[in-house]
Amino acid sequence: MESIQINIAGREYPLEAPRHEVANLKRAAAKINAQYATFQEQFQVDDPVDLLALTALHISESTEPDSSEADGISTKTLNRMNRISERMQAALAV
Numbered sequence: 067m068e069s070i071q072i073n074i075a076g077r078e079y080p081l082e083a084p085r086h087e088v089a090n091l092k093r094a095a096a097k098i099n100a101q102y103a104t105f106q107e108q109f110q111v112d113d114p115v116d117l118l119a120l121t122a123l124h125i126s127e128s129t130e131p132d133s134s135e136a137d138g139i140s141t142k143t144l145n146r147m148n149r150i151s152e153r154m155q156a157a158l159a160v
Contacts, residue, residue: 074154075102075114081150090143098147101125115158122151 067082072095083091101121111117126148 072150074098074150075118077154077157079150079154083146087143087146090140091146094143094147098125115155118151118154118158122148 068085068088070081070083070088070091072079072081072091074095081091098121101124102117105111105117105120105124109120
C-alpha cells in the first residue's frame, strides 16, 4: 500500500492504495477536476457540493464497463471513486 494525497475540487484527501492503483487514482482525480472546472465555468456555480454532484452524475452516466476499461479506469477504481465522492459530500455537508 502506498500513501498518497489526491486533490479533488481544491481539497486534499489522504488515501492508502495499492501501488498499481496509484496512477489510475491520479488520472481519475484529474478527470474529476477537469469536469468540475467545466461545470463551474458553464453553470457559474460556486457551491462545491452542487458541482461535485453534477460531476459524479456526469461521470457515472458517461462511464460504462467497457469504456472504463478502455480509459484505463477499472471498475474497482470507479467504485473507489464513488466511495471517495460520498465521503467528500459528507465532509462538505458538515
